[in-house]
Amino acid sequence: MGLDAPSLKLVGHGQFKRVNPNSDLFKVIKFHHIDWWCSDATSTQRRFGWGLGMQLVAKSDLSTGNSTFASYALKSNDLVFSFTAPYSTKVEKSKESKSPIPWYKADMALNFIAAHGLGVRSVGVLVEDAAEAHQKATAHGAVSVVEPVTLRDEASGTEQVVSEVNLYGDVVLRFVSGSYQGPYLAGYTAVESPPLSYGIQRLDHAVGNVHDLEKAVNYIARATGFHEFAEFTAEDVGTVDSGLNSMVLASNNERVLLPVNEPTFGTRRKSQIQTFLEQNEGPGLQHLALKTDDIFSTMRELRKRSSQGGFDFMPRASDAYYKNLPAKIGDVLTPEQYKQVQELGLLVDKDDQGVLLQIFTQPLSDRPTVFLEIIQRIGCMHERAEPASAVPPVMEQAGGCGGFGKGNFSELFKSIEDYERLLDIN
Structure with a gap:
């Protein structure tokens, strides 16, 4: 559906006829992850892990050299949730901070949390090419939030490309692609924890x-x-x-x-x-x-x-x-x-x-x-x-x-x- 495509109109369930025109502008594979923004990532991830049966698989926080935010990724089969919270903006950040998400800004996150409370910031989607997805989406009217960024996993030498466009409100659609096969995003530290899943x-x-x-x-x-x-x-x-x-x-x-x-x-x-x-x-x-x-x-x-x-x-x-x-x-x-x-x-x-x-x-x-x-x-x-x-x-x-x-x-x-x-x- 390009800029000149006919507009979608609400007609109601009884009048709607489902047709799949195979019209995607870029190859979409599946949901990749959901990134929640919150004020306390440690407590929040523990509640979700316990309440939903999700295993802690990756982290980025002070213990990994990240002085900008704390973030923890949970997984149950193909479902991945991450919970990300900013550290204090009043504490001087080290120039050597190992942040796996270089575009993350603590003050922006604090504003998000103040406005929305606990909420989803990013709907991550696995695509064939995140740079292409961003280019085609913005060419067709999407508002760019993050230009394509290449993240590198030093342990495996593999890379991951991530980009973002606005979805609605303060929620973004995050495109993810690349050779990295880790549990979440390249640059996060993998965590060994007991297997956990309620199905x-x-x-x-x-x-x-x-x-x-x-x-x-x-x-x-x-x-x-x-x-x-x-x-x-x-x-x-x-x-x-x-x-x-x-x-x-x-x-x-x-x-x-x-x-x-x-x-x-x-x-x-x-x-x-x-x-x-x-x-x-x-x-x-x-x-x-x-x-x-x-x-x-x-x-x-x-x-x-x-x-x-x-x-x-x-x-x-x-x-x-x-x-x-x-x-x-x-x-x-x-x-x-x-x-x-x-x-x-x-x-x-x-x-x-x-x-x-x-x-x-x-x-x-x-x-x-x-x-x-x-x-x-x-x-x-x-x-x-x-x-x-x-x-x-x-x-x-x-x-x-x-x-x-x-x-x-x-x-x-x-x-x-x-x-x-x-x-x-x-």
Whole structure:
């Protein structure tokens, strides 16, 4: 999608027709990492590691010669989170500071934290060529944040190219490429730590909230070539009290999914999206969907730790919701699985291709802003296109299989509205 391409227009779920034009401007492979900015990286990474089952794999801090910031990378299978916090700007920094991210500025990070609290700064995407991605994105209207920078890993002699463009608000889309095969970014020190995983496999999608939906998605689509994958209007997903409009953008291989939401108005209560925009002091990343292949096992581990420093989840749906689920979803799930769905407080939905099981955490910090979603997708298996010579063929699941929980939005919104009433937000 170039600058002269037709604009994307919100038409609603019923009128939308999915087409994949394979229009990416550069080769996109998958999500690479998420970089969270916070005021205390040590405590934050420990909570996420314990609460989600993620292993500490890399670090950069005073112990590695970095006097600018502390940063710790966690990993669970193909999911990588890093947590980065600035050191004091009042302490003179050594000229020999070994910062693996030379463009990081402590004062900028402090301003980000003051405005947003705990939040996602960078959505990292693995691409074939980060320099090319930056050049083509900026040529098609993207706002450059970091020109291509080459990072070198001294131990292996390999390199990594990183560049950034603005995504929305203070969130950036970070392109990563190169021969470096380490656990995070070149220049970080690898950490040996006990293996840890509760079954979370990878990042499925990253959702942003903005004031103007069509303006935001057209900016992203023109800068990347991503196509529209799905959309929902207030009529599709709202309750009597509040609602949203949403459009989902996807890469050619549909492994990078970027839903974007805007608030709707005229309802009895303020849209949850508007609450986010106010509490976050502008657009930002609302939630991350983390994919597991066994949500029952994963959620038993996560719920076990909810009262032990982990994460709290939104209240369970009504008894009527669970009573009606078998008729709605069918025999894809066994009676025992339906029982576990109710016990664990999961939501279930389906589209014409597959089934989605999902659950949402409560906000992760003091502000009612960013949260997590745990999901499992069932169905939509096909042979992987690359490598075509694989014998036997490698099977993989189509991106977005089972949708995004359209049939659960009303139940979810009611739960969020009840939660916000407890906080006296509206």
